[in-house]
Amino acid sequence: MRRVLPVADAILAAETPEAIGEALGGLRDAWGVDQATFIMRAPDRADVAPAAGTLPGAAGMWLRRRGWFSIACVEPEWVRRYEELSFQNVDPVVLTASRRFSAFDWRELDFSAPRSAALRAEASAYGVGLHGLTVPLHGAPSCEAAFSVISTGGPAAWDAVVAEGLGDFLTIAAALQQRAHALLGLATAPRRAPDLDHVERRALAGIASGRGVAEIAGELRLTCAQLRRRLATARAKLGAETLAQAVARALRLGVLHPHPDELRYGGARPVRDGATRSASS
Incomplete structure (x- = not known):
């Protein structure tokens, strides 16, 4: 904790x-x-x-x-x-x-x-x-x-x-x-948290931590193009126009708690078809 x-x-x-x-x-x-x-x-x-x-x-x-x-x-x-x-x-x-x-x-x-x-x-x-x-x-x-x-x-x-x-x-x-x-009376009705997958959460965590696309892609063993597609999917799920809005909404909805350790994608193989595969799969 x-x-x-x-x-x-x-x-x-x-x-x-x-x-x-x-x-x-x-x-x-x-x-x-x-x-x-x-x-x-x-x-x-x-x-x-x-x-x-x-x-x-x-x-x-x-x-x-x-x-x-x-x-x-x-x-x-x-x-x-x-x-x-x-x-x-x-x-x-x-x-x-x-x-x-x-x-x-x-x-x-x-x-x-x-x-x-x-x-x-x-x-x-x-x-x-x-x-x-x-x-x-x-x-x-x-x-x-x-x-x-x-x-x-x-x-x-x-x-x-x-x-x-x-x-x-x-x-x-x-x-x-x-x-x-x-x-201040500015709160809006709570939005239902979207179902972000493991890679989408980690990709957003990398953006929140200030890392560049190439660095995050390397950590997650994705190509830059694959990472951009994952980020676009996460942004759409969150109903955000920009990645900045996507990260802020994910934080407020409790689906993202970025921490540097979350970007250590230990044991994962490169993702080639949009699906996550562990080393044991």
Whole structure:
């Protein structure tokens, strides 16, 4: 059982933003990360009044206003400072999350622009860690979101978190998006989970993990053409227009829990006719 399943269950059962923030505190025990943030852009609604509150059990606060909703397990003064200076308009993390689907390590990003460098310096002064991993979420119509875990530790410890924790963080991200939709009255009627086969699930898990088609095909012992056909079939089953939507819907419906280990297709022979065959068949 994954380390974060109790955290995900607590998030899905939360009735308030404060309860979600308290649940996120469990990531410290599960993975040793120091901070976490979740931000979701949502359609403007006249009946969603601006509001804010502090988070019990974790240093941080939540904010809700027209157009967006956020929960930040970081120093509340930093949240206010970030908003006051509109850092979201220059933050490489936010800008990258808006155009990518797969999770990314902050070490991939460029903070050299003057305002980006100022953002990083101020964040560090407020105790925000320099190591982070962000999971973008683009599966809901008219909504996009991003979940980040942050560490103040050294690079070696962070390498281990990134290598082993991706599947857990994807699970938490999907739970946060689902619960935020419900709290803001954006949730839709549940859709019946489609019957994805073993290869389709693993192929989608590879996309969610940020791997390219050639790499996933090699792991699954498929040709690139075979993999693309499998992905197209999975996308159609999920009623998605893009692979990004397909992965997000699979996460929300509980048919996909991507983890790097799921891409180790041990003992499987190459698939030549669209069917999966084990080494013993």
